[in-house]
Amino acid sequence: MLMIREDYNVRDHGNFVAPPPRRQAPQTSINEHLARAPLRCVEAKDHVFSEGDPKSYVYQVATGAVCLYKVLPDGRRQVIDFAYGGDIISLGLGQVETCNAQATVATRVRCLPVSALSGLASRDPVFALRMCEAMSDELSAVRDHLVSVVQRSATERLGTFLLVLSRRNERFYRDPLTIELPMTRADIGDFLGLTIETVSRTFTKFKGLGLIEINQGTTIRIIDAEKLKSMADGAQ
Amino acid sequence: MLMIREDYNVRDHGNFVAPPPRRQAPQTSINEHLARAPLRCVEAKDHVFSEGDPKSYVYQVATGAVCLYKVLPDGRRQVIDFAYGGDIISLGLGQVETCNAQATVATRVRCLPVSALSGLASRDPVFALRMCEAMSDELSAVRDHLVSVVQRSATERLGTFLLVLSRRNERFYRDPLTIELPMTRADIGDFLGLTIETVSRTFTKFKGLGLIEINQGTTIRIIDAEKLKSMADGAQ
DNA sequence: CGGAAAATTGATGCTTTTCAACGTATGTGG
DNA sequence: CCACATACGTTGAAAAGCATCAATTTTCCG
Numbered sequence: 063m064l065m066i067r068e069d070y071n072v073r074d075h076g077n078f079v080a081p082p083p084r085r086q087a088p089q090t091s092i093n094e095h096l097a098r099a100p101l102r103c104v105e106a107k108d109h110v111f112s113e114g115d116p117k118s119y120v121y122q123v124a125t126g127a128v129c130l131y132k133v134l135p136d137g138r139r140q141v142i143d144f145a146y147g148g149d150i151i152s153l154g155l156g157q158v159e160t161c162n163a164q165a166t167v168a169t170r171v172r173c174l175p176v177s178a179l180s181g182l183a184s185r186d187p188v189f190a191l192r193m194c195e196a197m198s199d200e201l202s203a204v205r206d207h208l209v210s211v212v213q214r215s216a217t218e219r220l221g222t223f224l225l226v227l228s229r230r231n232e233r234f235y236r237d238p239l240t241i242e243l244p245m246t247r248a249d250i251g252d253f254l255g256l257t258i259e260t261v262s263r264t265f266t267k268f269k270g271l272g273l274i275e276i277n278q279g280t281t282i283r284i285i286d287a288e289k290l291k292s293m294a295d296g297a298q
Numbered sequence: 299m300l301m302i303r304e305d306y307n308v309r310d311h312g313n314f315v316a317p318p319p320r321r322q323a324p325q326t327s328i329n330e331h332l333a334r335a336p337l338r339c340v341e342a343k344d345h346v347f348s349e350g351d352p353k354s355y356v357y358q359v360a361t362g363a364v365c366l367y368k369v370l371p372d373g374r375r376q377v378i379d380f381a382y383g384g385d386i387i388s389l390g391l392g393q394v395e396t397c398n399a400q401a402t403v404a405t406r407v408r409c410l411p412v413s414a415l416s417g418l419a420s421r422d423p424v425f426a427l428r429m430c431e432a433m434s435d436e437l438s439a440v441r442d443h444l445v446s447v448v449q450r451s452a453t454e455r456l457g458t459f460l461l462v463l464s465r466r467n468e469r470f471y472r473d474p475l476t477i478e479l480p481m482t483r484a485d486i487g488d489f490l491g492l493t494i495e496t497v498s499r500t501f502t503k504f505k506g507l508g509l510i511e512i513n514q515g516t517t518i519r520i521i522d523a524e525k526l527k528s529m530a531d532g533a534q
Numbered sequence: 535c536g537g538a539a540a541a542t543t544g545a546t547g548c549t550t551t552t553c554a555a556c557g558t559a560t561g562t563g564g
Numbered sequence: 565c566c567a568c569a570t571a572c573g574t575t576g577a578a579a580a581g582c583a584t585c586a587a588t589t590t591t592c593c594g
Contacts, residue, residue, distance in 0.1 A: 132445045136532055154434045157426060161441070168314040185426060190426035191391060191419060197433040198390045204440045205397070209368050209376040211448050212491035216550070247573065255448035257551060262574055278559080279573065296372055310559060451580070483541065494585055498542055514591070541590065548583075557574070564567085 090200040096122050099172040109154065110171055117159050119173040122150045126169025127244040130161045131252065141253035144245065153196060155180065166245040211255045219254040220264045221294030228284060241282040332358050335408040346399040346407055347388065353395050354407040358386045361404025363480040366397045367488065377489035380481065389432060402481035447491045455490040456500045457530030464520060477518040
């Protein structure tokens with residue numbers, strides 16, 4: 063997924079090595095366009111777009127959540143990323159979509175025709191550079207996710223996942239200790255490279271250690287953020 | 299790593315889902331600059347640059363091979379990518395390097411000051427778009443590698459790794475059945491998310507099945523490409 | 535030739551997967 | 565309003581795959 067880094071849609075993928083500095087580029091042009099772009103409603107489990115589709119829009123998630131994933135020929139699925147309110151998906155200049163984008167809950171997205179974007183980019187070198195920057199950030203994020211998922215244990219992965227969502231809440235001036243999970247265990251598992259059973263067991267382990275509480279499966283309350291952090295960083 | 303897709307430096311990361319179409323953009327400008335850029339010699343194990351370094355050059359590998367990696371605080375290493383002759387590394391607009399780049403063998407790289415590149419990009423929107431495209435391709439490659447490494451078995455990963463190198467040889471009009479491995483088992487392991495022992499055992503397994511022969515550890519001869527392919531795709 | 539680094543091989547153990555059963559929430563139709 | 569169906573989540577036992585530890589062999593280079 064691609065995004066243009068701004069105050070309200072900076073994404074956090076858990077950079078364990080060297081977190082990139084926050085940027086607050088104005089980016090008025092694309093936001094103005096997006097604000098005027100029409101909304102589209104997508105039911106939970108429906109797709110915003112699929113791999114191979116001709117790329118006709120750039121989307122910004124307004125409400126809800128979108129899961130970006132790829133599938134191997136034998137059906138194994140890898141979730142590349144989740145996009146939440148404010149995040150832009152499908153930015154870029156390719157002719158076709160390279161991922162599947164599925165709403166994990168009822169979602170509304172703003173749809174900006176790519177023609178508007180590519181026109182802007184070819185006329186305005188600064189805008190094109192901004193797009194480069196955005197893609198560079200996204201590249202950095204995917205690399206960090208690669209490092210994280212390949213090298214770390216189930217505990218570390220899920221702990222980090224929760225902390226990333228917590229930090230996101232913080233940035234939006236929401237309670238960082240209460241985390242809504244707008245996706246299934248299968249989505250989380252396919253994101254972290256784990257089975258649903260392992261995800262569930264690891265949640266249970268966190269509960270048993272007094273790190274979190276879980277309400278109805280979808281709401282996590284962080285009890286001991288410090289200890290959760292140390293587990294995410296490899297304690298035990 | 300970033301690269302500008304051209305005939306001689308198209309990278310293959312094993313797209314299992316939907317391989318992007320080959321592009322043969324002329325890209326004369328950057329190549330002209332690179333051809334005139336000075337060569338730098340780097341000993342095996344020496345670094346071309348390190349994470350956090352101010353980004354001052356864009357490099358093109360002339361001969362040898364470079365390994366791009368990140369390290370977790372506890373020392374676990376993830377190789378993001380290998381760059382071979384013709385590949386461009388460190389393309390992008392960030393102020394600092396986000397990866398470590400280490401020569402795996404004696405290597406020569408051409409060094410183009412970033413000032414030349416950024417000047418070009420800000421003056422020429424088409425060039426900026428090309429850079430976007432290059433980064434988009436790179437993003438796609440990292441995503442594919444993510445899918446591959448997270449979802450697949452040791453056999454599939456190493457088999458795919460060999461086939462990717464084989465296909466690369468084919469593109470360069472070299473023997474696709476003879477593969478030079480200009481890196482250690484540790485480098486391969488950190489790329490594929492495996493230990494050196496598992497890499498070694500998997501090579502031995504391929505040998506035992508009559509799929510490959512190995513000379514002195516660094517030269518692989520593919521005997522049964524079809525069977526190797528089917529194993530890389532998940533047979534057994 | 536000799537020493538160090540790299541690679542291989544073996545034995546063992548641990549983490550996660552797999553398979554299976556059961557529990558829980560949600561929504562529908564009688 | 566309740567029975568039922570269905571999707572989702574949890575828990576358990578067993579097994580697979582890979583990592584770890586350790587020893588040996590091979591390769592590389594001065």
